[in-house]
Amino acid sequence: MSDQIIVATWNINSVRLRQELLFKLMTDAAPDVICLQETKVPDELFPGDLGAQLGLPHVLMRGMKGYNGVAIFSRFPITIQSGMPDWCAKGDCRHICAKMQIGNRQIMIHNFYVPAGGDVPDREINPKYGHKLDFIAEARAHFERHPPVSSILVGDLNIAPMENDVWNHKQLLGVVSHTPEETTGLNAWRNAGFIDAVRHFVPDNEKLYTWWSYRNRDWRASNRGRRLDHIWVSRDFRNGLAYYRILTNARDWDRSSDHVPVIIGLNL
DNA sequence: ATGGTTGGCCCCCAA
Numbered sequence: 238m239s240d241q242i243i244v245a246t247w248n249i250n251s252v253r254l255r256q257e258l259l260f261k262l263m264t265d266a267a268p269d270v271i272c273l274q275e276t277k278v279p280d281e282l283f284p285g286d287l288g289a290q291l292g293l294p295h296v297l298m299r300g301m302k303g304y305n306g307v308a309i310f311s312r313f314p315i316t317i318q319s320g321m322p323d324w325c326a327k328g329d330c331r332h333i334c335a336k337m338q339i340g341n342r343q344i345m346i347h348n349f350y351v352p353a354g355g356d357v358p359d360r361e362i363n364p365k366y367g368h369k370l371d372f373i374a375e376a377r378a379h380f381e382r383h384p385p386v387s388s389i390l391v392g393d394l395n396i397a398p399m400e401n402d403v404w405n406h407k408q409l410l411g412v413v414s415h416t417p418e419e420t421t422g423l424n425a426w427r428n429a430g431f432i433d434a435v436r437h438f439v440p441d442n443e444k445l446y447t448w449w450s451y452r453n454r455d456w457r458a459s460n461r462g463r464r465l466d467h468i469w470v471s472r473d474f475r476n477g478l479a480y481y482r483i484l485t486n487a488r489d490w491d492r493s494s495d496h497v498p499v500i501i502g503l504n505l
Numbered sequence: 506a507t508g509g510t511t512g513g514c515c516c517c518c519a520a
Contacts, residue, residue: 254513277513451510454509
């Protein structure tokens with residue numbers, strides 16, 4: 238017998254402002270696990286009973302004042318995995334790792350918020366870009382030293398790695414999120430032991446987006462999207478991949494995030 | 506080449 242677990246990832250862009258939208262996510266996708274990025278709230282101010290109200294009572298969070306912040310809501314008990322690296326020694330809140338026991342299987346869930354990287358794709362001029370490249374290089378090195386098993390890695394990775402992960406490949410080659418340095422780095426990280434769970438289902442020549450800028454009058458009409466939000470699974474989970482969903486309609490939810498939820502069903 | 510919008514917080518920063 239195999240259990241199926243449904244995992245969602247979403248850059249919610251302030252969990253306090255948009256917590257009501259999580260109930261829509263529950264209605265539409267019935268996830269067992271929700272991983273959030275950009276919660277933008279210190280732990281002591283995190284909405285305390287939100288998880289219980291969602292029916293996902295096991296909650297881990299790592300937040301700070303004003304920006305960054307990640308959280309995991311789960312239907313099943315989870316415990317934090319301690320001893321993870323402090324990426325780029327910044328002490329910021331861009332990663333949380335949970336262990337989950339389902340039956341006799343122990344599953345690891347990594348929730349990442351990769352630095353956006355600023356505007357100029359040159360680390361000499363723009364330290365944020367250097368931070369981003371260093372972050373993904375460290376993450377790659379970590380998973381090469383510790384190859385993932387029974388692991389799910391999700392998050393806003395802030396990189397659209399493939400040509401059809403952006404609305405115009407040539408035009409975005411010099412734009413942070415789609416530069417060759419970033420896409421090469423992200424692919425190397427993934428190849429440390431993961432499969433792109435969404436591209437597992439969707440051919441490379443098909444456009445896929447999870448983010449549309451706020452700076453468009455009509456995001457759906459212009460459709461200048463990028464696929465910045467990802468779900469990867471370790472190679473031992475390949476045969477368990479059951480389905481994926483990108484909740485594009487969430488971009489039209491009331492006061493929406495600029496990112497939409499990405500979901501997979503995984504048979505364990 | 507530029508501007509466009511949003512959230513958090515304390516007036517400008519990060520995205």
